Amino acid sequence: MSSDALTDAQQAALAQYTAVTNQDAAAATALLRRCQWNVEIAITRFFDGEPAVDPVAEAQAQEAAARAAQREQLRNAANRTSTSTSTSTSSSSADLTPAPRVVPQPPAAARRPNGVxxxxxxxxxxxxxxxxxxxxxxxxxxxxxxxxxxxxxxxxxxxPGGASSSSSATTRRALSPRDTASRFIREFEEENGVTGLPWFEGGYAAALDLAKQELKFLLVVLLSPEHDDTAAYCRETLANPDVVKFVKDRDIVLWGGSVADSEAYQVSTALQCTKFPFAALITHTPQASATAMSVVTRIVGLTPPQTFVQKLTAAIAAHSDALTAVRTRRAAEAADRSIRDEQNRAYEASLARDAERARVRRAEEAARAKAEMEEKEALAAAEREERRLAAWRRWRGKSLKSEPAAGGDTCRIALVMGDGTRVVRRFTVSDTIEDVYAFVDTVGVTVDDGEAADEDPELLEGYEHEYGFRLVSNMPRRVYDAEEDKTVGERFGRSVALIVEPVGEEGDDDEEDEEEE
CATH class of the missing domain: 1.10.287 (Helix Hairpins)
Structure with missing residues (x-):
């Protein structure tokens, strides 16, 4: 692909990527395309290497295979259902009656007249x-x-047909749809001694929504307590084992109500019920519309159980293929969504791994840069300390008194240095112990370095010198501190032999013991 065929955003991503990696344009374009034109991921894969299996490509391949299988499955399902439904679609859609969604409204509170x-x-x-x-x-x-x-x-x-007037609907206390359904089920079982029917414990609207969502058949049973055939219908038809088994095996949503209740009365009016007992089978009818719920059969009056089951069986068989096609399509759509979600999760996981590797790399680089900076600062600080020490030694060497002549008020001190050499130096008896320390510390230091001496005032500002050795007498062992207030004459007399001992060697404990004594 030439650079002219790329969009402005892709050309900008390519320029940013090549500026960092200096890779040729063809390879860079291919890698960016594999990374969905994400510059950060492409740079990470350029330096760290590409994974063995690209999760995005793998997810796309799985999605393509799954879609092909689903298309084949849908094609086969469509071929099976088209032959059975093509001849009856026009006639059946004309016979379908829309099933309204009835939501009972709470009774309005009576308004009290005003004072007049x-x-x-x-x-x-x-x-x-x-x-x-x-x-x-x-x-x-x-x-x-x-x-x-x-x-x-x-x-x-x-x-007409034995139904009571609408005044019967107002003789019972109004309850919520769920409580009304529970009351109907309880009264049905107590009055007829019938149990085992899987009644839906909820309102008619909830049952209709459940059947629509799960693509099930909804069987609505409406009874009138004042009708003469109600008791026989409940005991002989609804309580028949074949009817109960049929409803359970087909997983039919069974909802019932008494027209003495407001909700059931509204449902009977919406379904255009003219005779009781009344049963209606409702299901989703895709041939009418994508969201239509229609009444596919009505069973009116006292009906034998065998006829009742036969009518329901015929209606279910006529609309099962259409529901199967809808279920297949929904399953394919759900599979597509699942594949897309899996692809998105794989892509996000890849992005997260690349981001984590980039974060770890940045953290390592930051730690390495920090360590290098600290090392440089430590070397610079050590070098400055050495320069300040040298400046102090030059300054201290200049401030030392010259060696006095033999005789008079002098003290001869023999010093054994750390390297084993022996140095003899005379001090006046009025010199301090610190003067001896300064002499030992400045042995071999050139004090006439003019170029370095120019920097001494700046280097010595705020500098506090600490001696890295101590002066020790051997027999008996005694340590002399540089901060003692006594003079050389008071401490050593006319002559003394001292050993220059580095700080940290054995003898610290002995020194502390002597000082305690």
């Missing part, structure tokens, strides 16, 4: 309370009359 209307309605309220009290007293004295009147008026309020 309260005064206007006060006589009617008093009359109503008196009438209610008289009716309650009358019903208490003649308890058979309310039941007789209810039996007389109940046929007048029945809906």
């Amino acid at each position: 209307f309260t005064l206007i309605l006060l006589p009617f309220s008093i009359a109503w309370r008196l009438t209610s009290g008289v009716a309650y007293l009358f019903s208490t004295l003649f308890p058979f009359l309310p039941r007789l009147l209810s039996n007389f008026y109940s046929p007048l309020h029945r809906r």
